[in-house]
Each structure stands twice: as C-alpha cells, then as structure tokens.
Amino acid sequence: AQTVTQSQPEMSVQEAETVTLSCTYDTSESDYYLFWYKQPPSRQMILVIRQEAYKQQNATENRFSVNFQKAAKSFSLKISDSQLGDAAMYFCAYRTGSSNTGKLIFGQGTTLQVKP
Amino acid sequence: NAGVMQNPRHLVRRRGQEARLRCSPMKGHSHVYWYRQLPEEGLKFMVYLQKENIIDESGMPKERFSAEFPKEGPSILRIQQVVRGDSAAYFCASNSGNTIYFGEGSWLTVV
Numbered sequence A: 001a002q003t004v005t006q007s008q009p010e011m012s013v014q015e016a017e018t019v020t021l022s023c024t025y026d027t028s029e030s031d032y033y034l035f036w037y038k039q040p041p042s043r044q045m046i047l048v049i050r051q052e053a054y055k056q057q058n059a060t061e062n063r064f065s066v067n068f069q070k071a072a073k074s075f076s077l078k079i080s081d082s083q084l085g086d087a088a089m090y091f092c093a094y095r096t097g098s099s100n101t102g103k104l105i106f107g108q109g110t111t112l113q114v115k116p
Numbered sequence B: 001n002a003g004v005m006q007n008p009r010h011l012v013r014r015r016g017q018e019a020r021l022r023c024s025p026m027k028g029h030s031h032v033y034w035y036r037q038l039p040e041e042g043l044k045f046m047v048y049l050q051k052e053n054i055i056d057e058s059g060m061p062k063e064r065f066s067a068e069f070p071k072e073g074p075s076i077l078r079i080q081q082v083v084r085g086d087s088a089a090y091f092c093a094s095n096s097g098n099t100i101y102f103g104e105g106s107w108l109t110v111v
Helices: none
Strands: A003-005 A010-014 A019-021 A024-026 A032-039 A046-052 A064-069 A074-079 A088-096 A104-106 A110-115 B005-007 B010-013 B019-024 B031-037 B043-050 B053-056 B065-068 B075-079 B088-096 B099-102 B106-110
Touching: A003 A088, A003 A104, A010 A019, A019 A110, A024 A074, A032 A064, A032 A074, A032 B099, A046 A064, A046 A074, A046 B099, A074 A088, A104 B043, B005 B088, B010 B019, B019 B088, B019 B106, B031 B075, B043 B065, B043 B075, B075 B088
Parallel strands: A010 A110, B010 B106
Antiparallel strands: A003 A024, A019 A074, A032 A046, A032 A088, A064 A074, A088 A104, A088 A110, B005 B019, B019 B075, B031 B043, B031 B088, B043 B053, B065 B075, B088 B099, B088 B106
C-alpha cells in the first residue's frame, strides 16, 4: 500500500524568505500523481501544485515550486518570498495513475507559520 | 473549489442522533469522494461513489456509516447513532481530469 510521510509537524519562516516543506512517499507504482494542498484557518482544501510522475521537469506555480526526486521518492515544496497569507497547514498527497479515478492518500501535514 | 458544494457547513448532533451530510459535485461530474479529517490530523479517504454505485468503500467504518449517490440529487453521507468520536470535518471532492477538487467541508460536532 502507498504511504505519504511529512516529517515536519511545524515550520516557520520570516516574511519574504524562502522555506521548503518535505514529503516522502512509498509506492511500487511507476505512474502516479503528487499534490500539495494548503489548508488555511478557514479549513478549505486548496490545491497548490501538482506533479505528474512521468514528467522529469519540476512543477512551478508562481512562488511555489517542487523538487521532485522520483528515485528517492521525495516531493518537497518550496515557497519563495513568503507572505503572511501563506500561513496554513500544508498537506502532501499521492494519487495512483493506474486509473482515472484514484483516491488521494495524504500525509500528516505541516503547519507553516509566517513571521512578519 | 467553489464547484463542489457541501451542506450543511456546520452541524451539531446529540449522541445517538443521525447526521446527514450532502454533496453536489462539480457540474457534469458523476463521481464523488468523501474524506474525513479528525482534529489535528490529515484527511482520510472514506468512500468513492458514482451515480447509483459504490466504487470503493475501503475507508468506511464498518458500522453506522453509509453513503449513497442517487441518480437524481446530491450524494449523502449518513452517520447513524453518532458518538463524540465522529466529531470531525467531512470533505467531499470530485475530480476534473487527474486533479481532485474539494468542497468547503461540513463540520460535525457531537455533543
């Protein structure tokens, strides 16, 4: 069975600085998708970024980018120029690619604090 | 994602009562997922349904919990004889391509 591990329960960053959140996963599949979701105090789940396993190029969305290391089964999220609004819980998630309708497996989450 | 609609947003039930949570997926989608988030934890998959059919219920508790997605109307997650441990946020989701989008969640409090 697939598992997702986030080893940092809490992280903090100074406003305008860069922070990296770690995520590792375990799978025997070669085709899958990885996601980072943000959950602010409103508790809504917001998609931050997505990576297809078959793509070697790391995904980027504005200030958010990932470092996808397939062999190491690592999928870290880098937030550049951190803003106060980035403060939230961040979840890493895995989805199988073997069907069009795979469920998500989530990590335990990392709480990010942004200091002004 | 605003396309996935859940209601109620907040629900309070006394122990032993029934809770019903509703979800309408994104327009044109015929599949929904239900996830549960206990306090201070990540989301856990519960069940995946398409219209009139349960595809995967491997995350559903064996007792008291049931889900349906009728041909007409929203998907319903039903919890019978609620206990305090059922207090959680329940999220519904539907997928657009290979990405899953979530509703805003329903918060169940059992008193």
